[in-house]
Structure formats: C-alpha cells, structure tokens
Amino acid sequence: MAQEQKQPRKSSQEETATEEVVETDVAERKEMIDEDVDAILDEIDEVLETNAEDFVKSFIQKGGE
Amino acid sequence: MSVRRVMGTEVEYGISVQGQPSANPMVASSQIVNAYASSTVKARRARWDFEEESPLRDARGFDMARQVADASQLTDEDLGLANVILTNGARLYVDHAHPEYSSPEVTTPLDVVRWEKAGEQVMLDASRMAAQVPGSTPIVLYKNNTDNKGASYGAHENYLMRRSTPFAEIVRHLTPFFVSRQVVTGAGRVGIGQDGRDTTPERGFQISQRSDYFEVEVGLETTLKRPIINTRDEPHADPAVYRRLHVILGDANLAEVSIYLKAGTTSLVLAMIEAGFIDRDLSVEGAVKALRDVSHDPTLRHLVTLRDGRRLTAVQLQLEYLDLARKFVEDRYGSDADEQTVDILARWESVLTRLERDPMECAGELDWVAKLRLLSQYRDRDDLDWDDAKLHLIDLQYADVRPDKGLYHRLAAAGRIERLLDDATIEAAMHDPPVDTRAYFRGRCLDKYADSVAAASWDSVIFDLPGRESLQRVPTIDPLRGTRSHVGELIDRSDSAQALVAAITR
Numbered sequence A: 001m002a003q004e005q006k007q008p009r010k011s012s013q014e015e016t017a018t019e020e021v022v023e024t025d026v027a028e029r030k031e032m033i034d035e036d037v038d039a040i041l042d043e044i045d046e047v048l049e050t051n052a053e054d055f056v057k058s059f060i061q062k063g064g065e
Numbered sequence B: 001m002s003v004r005r006v007m008g009t010e011v012e013y014g015i016s017v018q019g020q021p022s023a024n025p026m027v028a029s030s031q032i033v034n035a036y037a038s039s040t041v042k043a044r045r046a047r048w049d050f051e052e053e054s055p056l057r058d059a060r061g062f063d064m065a066r067q068v069a070d071a072s073q074l075t076d077e078d079l080g081l082a083n084v085i086l087t088n089g090a091r092l093y094v095d096h097a098h099p100e101y102s103s104p105e106v107t108t109p110l111d112v113v114r115w116e117k118a119g120e121q122v123m124l125d126a127s128r129m130a131a132q133v134p135g136s137t138p139i140v141l142y143k144n145n146t147d148n149k150g151a152s153y154g155a156h157e158n159y160l161m162r163r164s165t166p167f168a169e170i171v172r173h174l175t176p177f178f179v180s181r182q183v184v185t186g187a188g189r190v191g192i193g194q195d196g197r198d199t200t201p202e203r204g205f206q207i208s209q210r211s212d213y214f215e216v217e218v219g220l221e222t223t224l225k226r227p228i229i230n231t232r233d234e235p236h237a238d239p240a241v242y243r244r245l246h247v248i249l250g251d252a253n254l255a256e257v258s259i260y261l262k263a264g265t266t267s268l269v270l271a272m273i274e275a276g277f278i279d280r281d282l283s284v285e286g287a288v289k290a291l292r293d294v295s296h297d298p299t300l301r302h303l304v305t306l307r308d309g310r311r312l313t314a315v316q317l318q319l320e321y322l323d324l325a326r327k328f329v330e331d332r333y334g335s336d337a338d339e340q341t342v343d344i345l346a347r348w349e350s351v352l353t354r355l356e357r358d359p360m361e362c363a364g365e366l367d368w369v370a371k372l373r374l375l376s377q378y379r380d381r382d383d384l385d386w387d388d389a390k391l392h393l394i395d396l397q398y399a400d401v402r403p404d405k406g407l408y409h410r411l412a413a414a415g416r417i418e419r420l421l422d423d424a425t426i427e428a429a430m431h432d433p434p435v436d437t438r439a440y441f442r443g444r445c446l447d448k449y450a451d452s453v454a455a456a457s458w459d460s461v462i463f464d465l466p467g468r469e470s471l472q473r474v475p476t477i478d479p480l481r482g483t484r485s486h487v488g489e490l491i492d493r494s495d496s497a498q499a500l501v502a503a504i505t506r
Helices: A002-006 A011-047 A052-057 B025-040 B109-131 B167-185 B256-274 B287-295 B314-336 B339-357 B367-382 B389-398 B407-413 B423-428 B439-448 B484-493 B497-505
Strands: B007-012 B014-017 B083-085 B091-095 B098-102 B139-142 B155-162 B214-219 B226-230 B242-247 B303-305 B311-313 B453-457 B460-463 B472-475
Touching: A011 B367, A011 B407, A052 B389, B007 B109, B007 B256, B014 B025, B014 B098, B025 B083, B025 B091, B025 B098, B025 B109, B025 B139, B098 B109, B109 B139, B109 B256, B109 B339, B109 B423, B155 B256, B167 B214, B167 B226, B167 B242, B167 B256, B167 B287, B167 B314, B167 B339, B214 B287, B226 B287, B256 B314, B256 B339, B287 B303, B311 B314, B314 B339, B367 B389, B367 B407, B389 B407, B439 B453, B439 B460, B439 B484, B472 B497, B484 B497
Parallel strands: B214 B226
Antiparallel strands: B007 B098, B007 B155, B014 B139, B083 B091, B091 B098, B155 B242, B303 B311, B453 B460, B460 B472
C-alpha cells in the first residue's frame, strides 16, 4: 500500500488510499486491543473462584439498613 | 456554597463465611468487628454513646475494659455490642446482618473518597485479623448491595443541609437528579428484578445495584418500601439550623471517580436547592419506574418523560443539572471557585459527554462501565448468556475487598481504572481523622486518651476521669468545631484527658 501512495493520483483516489491507511491502523489497533483483552481475561481467569455456580448460589445475604 | 459541605458515608458490606452459606451473618459480622477492635483499639474500648443525655456511671451496666476473646462464645447480648469508634473518627459496627463502616464527617468530595476507601482497608484488615483466630473459618467481605436473591443492603450518604430549605423543594429538585445520576454512580449488576432471575439473552445487565429495590418516592423506611428520598431527620447537629439528608439509594462504589462524582455532584445540586437557584422544573413522571427503566438500559437511550412532556435520556437530564451547576458556580464564585468544585464540574461534563457518545469510553472511571466491559469481553470470548453463573460470579467478585481476588482491584492494579489517591494516603486515613470537622476531636481523643474515653458518638465524647463520680460529657454538636485549628494545639499540650477536660471546661 505504501507504493500505491507514492503514485500520483486524482483526489478521489487519494481519499481511498487515506481510508485504506486508516483502516489498517484500526485493524492494527484492534489486534493490540484484542491481545490486551486476552491478557486481562487470562489474569482474571486465574483469580476467579472455581465452580461459579456453587459459589454464586451460596452467596446468601440477609437484608440490612 | 460549592461542593463543600459536611458529608459522610455508611457502607454495609456483604459477608460470606467460606464454605458455610448457612453461617449466622450476625455472628460473622461480630467476628469481623471484634477482631479489628481487639487488634487495633487501645486498652479500653470506648462505647458508642446512644444516649443524648449524659449517662450516669451506674447506667453503663457493662465492663468497658472487656475484650471479646473468643468470638464463637458470643451471646446475643454481646452481638448487640460489636460497635467501636476508630481513631480516624469512624464508627465500625454490626448493623443487622452486616459489618458497617460509617466514615467520619468530612467536607470535600475527595475526602469522602479518602475516608470511604480507608473503610475498605479497615474491612480487609478486619477479615484478615478474624482469620487469625484459631479455629475460625475465613470470612470474605464484598462492597456491593445485593445477593441477587432478593436481599439488598445499603451504602448511604449523608449531607448536612440548612434547616430553612423547605423539604418539598428538596424532593422536587433532587428526585430527577437521583433518577438519572446512576449513569455516573451505578456499580453495575448482572440480573434484573429484586431476585435477579430475569436474565433473558438481551436483558441481563443493569446500571445500578440498588434501583430495583426502590418502591416509593418519599418515605422514612430503609428496609422495605424503600423511598427515593428518605425522610429520616436526625441531624446530629443543632436541629434548629441543620437537617441531615440521608440518601439511601446509592450504590456501593469501588471506583474512586464514581465516589468522587457521587458526593461532588450531589453536594452541588443540594447547594443549588438551598440557594433557590433551580428555576426549571425537571420533575419526572413516575419516578420509581423511571429509576428502574434507566437502570435497565445500559445503552443509555431510554427516554424519561418529564412532567412538562419533554422526553430526555438520563444523560440529558444530568446535563440539565450540569448546565445549572455551571451557571450557579459562575454566578456565585466566578473565577474564585475552589479547586474541587472546578474539578467536579469538569469531570462531570467530561463523563456525561463521553457517556452520550459511547458509554464504553468511561470504562476506566466508572464502576458500571468497567464491570460491563469486563462482562462483555467474557461474553464475547466464551459465548456466554446473561444467565451464565460465570457472569454472576464476575459481578460478585468485582466487589471482593481482597486485592488478590477482587476484580475491581485487579483492574485498578493493572492501570485500567483511574485512581485519585495513592495507597499511602488511604492507609493514613485508616488511623488519622479529617482535620476540618469534629471528627478530628473525636479521633484524637480516642488515639491519645483511649483509657479515659468511656463512650463517644457523632455529637459527643464522654470521659471517665479518675476522682470524678460522674462521667464528663463533652458535646460536639457543631460539626465544624473541634477541628485541628480549634483544638489541635490544646490536645497536643494536654498530657491527660483530665488536663484536656479541665482546659475545655475552664
């Protein structure tokens, strides 16, 4: 795509090129965010209580206030 | 007025004895309070003073030097006594079936954050201390408001207001604010309805932990038929001058920005009501239903119908209050507005603007958005429906007070949630009182003259002095007296409580 950008072109084509660059940026950023999300979920997986169903079921409170 | 006023918060913590869902929560709560008291409170443990009048020595009827050594031997009578005052001026006690921390009186939103967060650390330490008692089962505490099975417990706010402000004006102008402020202050909840059972694929998450538990617009109750505006009026100050507005509909927040904005924006709105500044009627049709409907729509598109026929989203309703508050502060202070007032206005505007654009932009500041983002990421990765136990677990564990297990704490430690205060500042507030309210006097007395303080409450400190037949009650009826500038030097130079009381009563 870098090559394409160097070519002289009409303004409408330039716009297309710019959009493509932006899309690539977005894709790269999304990839980074995805990795980031994977990392935090992996970390949280490690601390989550095991047997979610039993744990949630056994959290019983009396009213307060 | 500005964001500054006498304020404080009270948080009831969810409590769970690991592996024993049927354990008596009152016993467990007492174990928490007593463990903290035994480990930290010096020598004699001062009692909470329930009496308005000076109690007589023979009216005490209990041994104040006694420590409850073995919590498992607690009787019902002992359970009623788990109630201590801390050197930071706070009250730590058992309220019904929950341990509760009532912060000392403070005057700024950031100090609300500081002493409320200190309370979380007190609860964490208390649970660790309770776990050291031989034969005890670990107790885990949660800063949340519901078990998702029908029970709810509170995180109350208190704001000192001018008595001269008509209560009807408070109800009129505060109700629409309360219906809508949850978009900023909500803690997020998996489950719809009081028992949380309504989790259809599309509808599983709501903004507030508390909204489904509110049933009337105005009332005195706090445990059933909960009202949006609570009428309890016990100012703990001169009742001719002040009322204490007791706010019961808020969520227990972990995110510091959520707490900060909750106290700051509410205080500002109250200032406008006191000043008679609000010139528009934002009254909402069917406030109770509107409160729930707003909570049930995390896309923030739900339209609330105003009595004048306009239809606004909750964010737009908040923007109305923001607009008024900007004009109010400009009108009263211009460029002389204090730093926190300016900061609250800027943050409020920033948060509302981004919530309107895309709520996810606030995932690094607000509890409900942080929680929703995490839940959405799990749903995407693991293809989970809203009724999946794992999502309910994430909701619950978000509020776990332990830094290694609590998901809020994991997100904050990873830099994903903004902090306003550092750990050292919060830790100091576990022991030090605020310097600009009567909590300073209370806290310093507890710290320096522990052996001589028989009891204390918001509006008094009661001394038991050698050679005196009756207890000496020092009233602290004015929340803005007994500050460091009033009594700091006096306490510094009084080596004993006798010297202090002599100097005060001279």
